[in-house]
Amino acid sequence: MSHLAIFVVPGYGHVGPTIELTRELVGRGHRVTYVIDEGYADVVAEAGARTVTYRSIRGQLPGQKSLEGAHMASLFADFIQDGAETVLPLAESALADDRPDLILYDFGSFPSARMLSRKWSVPTVQLFPQIASNEHFSLFGGPDAAIQTDESAMAEFGRGYAALLAMANANGVTEADMPVFAAGFDERNLVFLTRAFQPKGETFDERFAFVGPCFAADAGKADDAWQPPSSSDAKVLLASMGTESNEQAEFFRSFSDSFKDDEWHVVMTLGKGADPAALGLADHIEAHSFLPHPQVLPHASVLVTHGGPGSVTEALHYGTPMVVVPQTPETRFNAQRLTELGLGTTVLPEDLTGDTLRAAVDKLAADTQVRENVARVGQESREAGGAVRAADVLEGWIAGSPAK
Incomplete structure (x- = not known):
């Protein structure tokens, strides 16, 4: 060998x-x-x-x-x-x-x-x-x-x-x-x-x-893996701005305020070293310092992401539409590419407010064409x-x- x-x-x-x-x-x-x-x-x-x-x-x-x-x-x-x-x-x-x-x-x-x-x-x-x-x-x-x-x-x-x-x-x-x-x-x-x-x-x-992407065949199926909400009617929203730039308590606090009603079950990964307890969140909003996204993405209707390579490839693999809030030249390009292919939408940092982000999530979740597009790309990824x-x-x- x-x-x-x-x-x-x-x-x-x-x-x-x-x-x-x-x-x-x-x-x-x-x-x-x-x-x-x-x-x-x-x-x-x-x-x-x-x-x-x-x-x-x-x-x-x-x-x-x-x-x-x-x-x-x-x-x-x-x-x-x-x-x-x-x-x-x-x-x-x-x-x-x-x-x-x-x-x-x-x-x-x-x-x-x-x-x-x-x-x-x-x-x-x-x-x-x-x-x-x-x-x-x-x-x-x-x-x-x-x-x-x-x-x-x-x-x-x-x-x-x-x-x-x-x-x-x-x-x-x-x-x-x-x-x-x-x-x-x-x-x-x-x-x-x-x-x-x-x-x-x-x-x-x-x-x-x-x-x-190279994922384990049983990704997300471990005994201690994240579990979706018990209600089958709950829409799951996953939000992560990456593992690198994790000093973003203000973003996640504003984000949680935008979803304070219980229409969405929100799962946020803050970045390694961040303190979830510091945010003071409602019961339908989870915060984790780190959580493998393949555990959540099969259940998520939308991913809010910075557009990093790991997040994008994982979401495409599981057929999850993305709202991208890009932070670097590379992630701005990724956001542009996702939008071109009808796989998500972009909210630029200068346009980012709680209201614009919530509106983008709700609009994307209702877009049947995008869901069809990401389902097709997800199948291509798995094959x-x-x-x-x-x-x-x-x-x-x-x-x-x-x-x-």
Whole structure:
């Protein structure tokens, strides 16, 4: 059996999609090693993987309604600096006597992963938690990118590029090599999304395997799983603004005020470390610091979300329409894409009030066309193959076969 190494940036939307894939690989007899921030060591180890841990220097997203490109560029620069200064020497030492047969990584982790690939002649696979890039479409990078960056963002990208270039030069990669070394995609790419949601999906060739989200077959069926309200007439509304920016007590308090009548049974996930008891909620409104969304989404009529990759792919998989309150350039793009495909609606942060949010939820819940659209996309997601197909594809790539 083979040994696979996984490099992912420290964020639930990046780590989460790989966990069930890891369980599938380990169940087939493969060995998996994560090079991962120590905060995710336990969840990775529970999936059966070995861990090589470090403490990331990355900053946290500020708790505000709208984050601009400079915030995201700063995080990206931190990822690059992590890879160049910490992850590469750590991984090279830890894996030197047990080199992997395949290296998996997401774009924020590419410096160390691709450098080890060059040094050890080990093939790589790029992971896309959601939207992928190819020669015809890119979220970031270049004049035709879907999301453009401003001057302050470019300054932060410059910091990251300087760290990347220093690492590259120290390891024999010249500046002339950088366009290939820092490319936005690989010769082998695993996308945790359906092709139908991917912009310009028809242009992605056999180098890209769209396997959809990787969930456990019994997600949400544990004995201690969340249970829906006993009344069959209750409409369930799930609300989450992500695990990253969780200092949003004012948002959730206003949100709960907007649903103080009992027409909806509201379930809110506030973010790890938040205190649900501090909100003082009505009986028909639940607040949790964290709750796996696959436990709730099969019962939910609407999801209110920031539009992060994990939330979007989970909701699409279970056929749940979304009201997106985007906070970053990436989530604004996701909101635009969902609206284009008739899978949800958007409330921009500058338009956000309790009344506008409640109106958007009620209108979306009554939209039969949207419900039909998300049901169709959910079926496509469930048929994409998930962790089983992803593992099949990886085994094929290890054997030198193209994706199917």
